[in-house]
Amino acid sequence: MDLFDYARNKNQEHESPLASRLRPTCLEEVVGQEHIIGEDKLLYRAIKADKLSSVIFYGPPGTGKTTLARVIANTTSADFRQINATTAGKKDMQEAVEAAKDTLGMYGKKTILFIDEIHRFNKGQQDYLLPYVEDGTVILIGATTENPYFEVNGALLSRSVIFELKPLSQENIRKLLLRAISDREKGMGSYGAVIAEDALDFLADMANGDARNALTAIELGILTTPRSEDGKIHISLEVASECIQRRVVKYDKKGDGHYDTISAFIKSMRGSDPDAVIYYLARMLYAGEDVKFIARRICICASEDVGNADPMAMVVASSAAQEVERIGMPESQIILAQAAAYVACAPKSNSAVNGIMKAMKTVKTTMTETVPGHLRDAHYGGSTRLGHGIGYKYAHDWPNHYVRQQYLPDSLVGERFYELSDQGYEKQMKDWMERIRREAEEETEEV
Numbered sequence: 001m002d003l004f005d006y007a008r009n010k011n012q013e014h015e016s017p018l019a020s021r022l023r024p025t026c027l028e029e030v031v032g033q034e035h036i037i038g039e040d041k042l043l044y045r046a047i048k049a050d051k052l053s054s055v056i057f058y059g060p061p062g063t064g065k066t067t068l069a070r071v072i073a074n075t076t077s078a079d080f081r082q083i084n085a086t087t088a089g090k091k092d093m094q095e096a097v098e099a100a101k102d103t104l105g106m107y108g109k110k111t112i113l114f115i116d117e118i119h120r121f122n123k124g125q126q127d128y129l130l131p132y133v134e135d136g137t138v139i140l141i142g143a144t145t146e147n148p149y150f151e152v153n154g155a156l157l158s159r160s161v162i163f164e165l166k167p168l169s170q171e172n173i174r175k176l177l178l179r180a181i182s183d184r185e186k187g188m189g190s191y192g193a194v195i196a197e198d199a200l201d202f203l204a205d206m207a208n209g210d211a212r213n214a215l216t217a218i219e220l221g222i223l224t225t226p227r228s229e230d231g232k233i234h235i236s237l238e239v240a241s242e243c244i245q246r247r248v249v250k251y252d253k254k255g256d257g258h259y260d261t262i263s264a265f266i267k268s269m270r271g272s273d274p275d276a277v278i279y280y281l282a283r284m285l286y287a288g289e290d291v292k293f294i295a296r297r298i299c300i301c302a303s304e305d306v307g308n309a310d311p312m313a314m315v316v317a318s319s320a321a322q323e324v325e326r327i328g329m330p331e332s333q334i335i336l337a338q339a340a341a342y343v344a345c346a347p348k349s350n351s352a353v354n355g356i357m358k359a360m361k362t363v364k365t366t367m368t369e370t371v372p373g374h375l376r377d378a379h380y381g382g383s384t385r386l387g388h389g390i391g392y393k394y395a396h397d398w399p400n401h402y403v404r405q406q407y408l409p410d411s412l413v414g415e416r417f418y419e420l421s422d423q424g425y426e427k428q429m430k431d432w433m434e435r436i437r438r439e440a441e442e443e444t445e446e447v
Helices: 003-015 042-048 065-075 090-107 123-134 154-158 170-182 197-206 211-224 237-243 256-270 274-286 291-309 312-327 332-345 351-365 424-446
Strands: 055-058 079-084 111-116 138-144 161-164 193-195 233-235
Touching: 042 065, 055 065, 065 079, 065 111, 065 138, 079 090, 090 111, 090 123, 090 138, 123 138, 123 154, 170 193, 170 197, 170 211, 193 197, 193 211, 197 211, 197 237, 211 233, 211 237, 233 237, 256 274, 256 291, 256 332, 274 291, 274 332, 291 312, 291 332, 291 351, 291 424, 312 332
Parallel strands: 055 138, 055 161, 079 111, 111 138, 193 233
Antiparallel strands: none
């Protein structure tokens, strides 16, 4: 380290954001995540005993993934190296691996390699690490906001223990905010700030489990609020509201927040809970989800989960999909709410999806049968010489516009693909089909 590096590091100690300065250096200072670092938990014991194996920390921003890595760095006897996948390339990994080999060979010390945002590495980059993780050259600590089962190499996953970090509770956030205000060494204690209880509760609530966001807000409040006559900086509810004007929503359009919320939205429509449907719709809209994407999901649900139990559901959904493109936000939220609520409250049937799935399976797994001769195209000269169309019964010439004849190929006669339910309009369709079939049979018997 040269003089410039030393000066830069010293400046960072004082000038870096509060959330960075306040990072714990030992397990006892960590707030939250008791489910993985409680004194009786595996991770706590492994860190304390300095017997850590490769791990992956997975969770939303501001929950302490990097913090835990820093705690491990401060407690382990192993060499600790850190790279960030957003800026690092293969060369950086090669240098880290070579340094780990040298450290192991010369000093008998293991190397812990912390890779922040590991999901940013492509498959080739992740594959490069695999043999060195496998032979113990490096102990991997990966941190990711994305589901590792989707984003991380399966071979790496199998050699790592995955720990899911959860959003911090309001009480956890309160504790961190009070520490930030009172800590004179790392925090803002030297400013003489005090915070009102309602402001503290407000920030803890609005942070939505993100410690970094809460600490950024309190730092901004202290730095921008003038001192009162008593010489103190008072963080009131009004000040707190200005510092964090919009609730932090855990919603990454390409991550778990996106998939989990849309999943809950669809399942709530299927489950006929309009209140939950409207709530999840609001969450998606608040986070800036594409209204066209939401409209498409409503259309799919209208067909998959409502079907002919209420054919109007598809009409409403498709109409909503057209209108949101024409009108745009914010009015489109009303259109989407109407359509989603309609689908949620409609009678449900999955006959259509069950039917097509069964038919697709049959098509994939059985030999393609010949279309019955009487159903084959007869609109050309010479078709009768081939036997095409002979014996076909025109349905409209018969009572109820229905006549019994074979439509399925010979090997599939009697197979049922579409089973009408007793729900909504499908009950009427079912009754009608049973009636015309019964009357056709009775007429045949009379003849």
